Amino acid sequence: MSDWSEGYVNGIDYTYDYYRELSPLAAKLALLNAGIACDSGATGVSCELGFGFGASTNIHAAASASQWWGTDFNPAQAGFARELGRASGANVHLFDQSFAEFCNRSDLPDFDFIGLHGIWSWVSDENRRLIVDFVRRRLRVGGVMYISYNTQPGWSQIVPMRQLMTEHAEVMSAPGNAIASRIESAIEFVDALVDASPGYAAINPAAAGRIKKLKEQNRNYLAHEYFNRDWQPMLFSEFARWFEPAKVSFACSALYSDHFDTFNLLPAQIEILRRIPDVRFQQSVRDFVINRQFRKDYWVKGPRHFEAPERKIALRAHRVVLVSEPDSIVLRAGGSLVEQDLPEAVYRPLIELLADRQIRSLGEIEAGLQARGISFAPMLEAVMVLVGKGDVASAQEEDAMERALPTTTRLNQYLIESSTGASRVRNLASPVTGGGLHVQPFHLQMLLARLKGRHRPEQWAEFLLENLVANGAGIAKREGGVMSEQESLAALTDEAHSFATNQLPGLRALKVVD
Incomplete structure (x- = not known):
């Protein structure tokens, strides 16, 4: 493993996936629902640290009127990302620098939005300190940070097995073997070990199922998820302490289903959490209740909290649009509990109203559903759930759409023309939503x-x-x-x-x- 990788897996590509949570517009509705004012939107200045192949960065840059910056230490990944940027002609500035190099550039602007997907769990403490300092210096007051990371206690049973796999890859593989071959051998080894009924598996019964699931997962994903030198699932409280110097506060989950306890918690669990006034401790307990393995969160520097009437005014002005075919929408959704049927009496009228694919504000939707006896609160929950399922998306203002149309047209043409290649981006950009569609x-x-x-x-x-x-x-x-x-x-x-x-x-x- 070469020095420039700093312990991060190289020699095998990461995935070309797109993550909508990295869109400032996606953050806006989640924050408004949580009662927090959000100034960052489609026209701000944004940054992604560790952008991989740059699908999210480039789609969001092309599909909005925003300016995007970012870095990924892997030159092959950064090269592909820059290729996408040249194709779209969007206002995007991408580099193949380490965090130490990028975060200390003198030409960086201050940012309204900073995003990191997954990378926090896979870098060294030295790089974590660089990230925290970067957020402290470069995130504007009122700005939003999106971050996702592996968390405890959901990883507790698999951590020893993960360490065993990485050790196998280091000491049991023939010198010079490619990382893909080492991963395959490590998975085969731990699978055989579990089949031999070790005492570890007897007192950690979920571990066996997790190992079996590994065999079915994308090997490129596994390489970057499990086989980095630095890999640390972190308790929420520990993560929060890391970011104290950056002066950011936890705002809300980026998982829309998390905003509604009925999808995640039993009544007794809801009552326990209700009695905890401290946000950090409440989130830590919630992770234990859910046995959460991966967090996706929005944090804000200097959040401004709405009063209830002000929140409703802001929500009513927010615009959404249907993105799925109306007849294909399944009225089931779930969080950490089993999936639940969604009430037809609320969801069907909402879907019928949005079926013409016209952009509507939540206030207009509220007015359109009044005759059906649907009030604001259940309407808002239904919209949020459908956004979380990917059937509805937030919509940009017309001027942002017009500015984004030329760059999305060019990017989409490039992506369509590249579609016969293997393992490429399978999302296209929409100037209406400011994001990507699979x-x-x-x-x-x-x-x-x-x-x-x-x-x-x-x-x-x-x-x-x-x-x-x-x-x-x-x-x-x-x-x-x-x-x-x-x-x-x-x-x-x-x-x-x-x-x-x-x-x-x-x-x-x-x-x-x-």
Whole structure:
């Protein structure tokens, strides 16, 4: 492992995933619901530390009127991210510097929003101190920090096994073996060890299930999640002490389902937490109740708390839009407890109102549902739950949309044209939501066919089949085997017509494609 990696896994790519929590606009609704004023939005100055391949940074830069800065120490990842930035022409400044180099640059602006996804758990204490000092110096008063990290007690049973895997990768693999090979061997070893009924597994029964699940997960993700030299799940109270010098305060969870106790807690648990006035201790106890493994939170420097009437005014002005096909929305949701059915009497009228995909403020939605006897509180909860499920998203103001349209158009064209490559970004940018939307790989290739002048679904299916044949690939049958070319064309044609009827109108309404 080379010195520049500072103990962080290299030699195997991280994922190209997109994280909507890194959007300042996504933070705004969560903060308003928590009763906290939020000035950072689509037109601020933002930063992501440890951006990976830069999907989130570039989508948010292209899809909003904001300026984005960031760094990722891995030059291959930073190079790809900068490629996306050049394609969009967005106001984005990306570097392949260490935190020590980047955080001490003299040309950095102050930021309205600073985001870190996962990276806190995988870096050394020295880098953590650099991050805290960076937030202290560069986050503006009233600014928002998004951070996610591995937390206790959810990792408690697997920590010894994780250490055993990393030790196996270091001492049991042949010199020069690639990290992917070392990971595979380590997983096979601990799986065999658990099957041999060690005493550890007997008193930690959940560990066996976790090991079995590892075998099914993406190896690129596992490399970065489990095999870094520095890896530390942290109690909430310990994390909060780290950030005391930065003068930021916990505001709310970035997981929208966390805002509603009925999805996460039993009545007796709610009562215990209600009796705890200290926010830090309450969050620590909540993590034990839920057995939380991963936190996603928003913190604010100098939060301004609304009075109840002021909060309602701000919420009523907030705008949202439907992003899923109305008929595809499943009225079930869950948090740490089992999934629950969502009340049809509230959710169906809300979805019907939003089905035309017009942007509406929460005040307009409230007015539209009054005749159905739905008041503000259940309407707000339903909107928040649907946002958390990915069926609804916050919407930008018109001027921000207009400014973002050229950059999203260029970025989306680049991503669509790259869609035949392996392991690439599978999200496109929307100037309406200021964020990204997941698009299935086959649908990306149908959009590519449209770009190439093939306008009918039958032509899209032919285009996909040509690519499959050229790559020696095929479509698997449910009963086993591979479809013939004739069967494949029929299946692809059906899928193309479904895409034209269901998904494409939504993508056009959200200005993802024309």
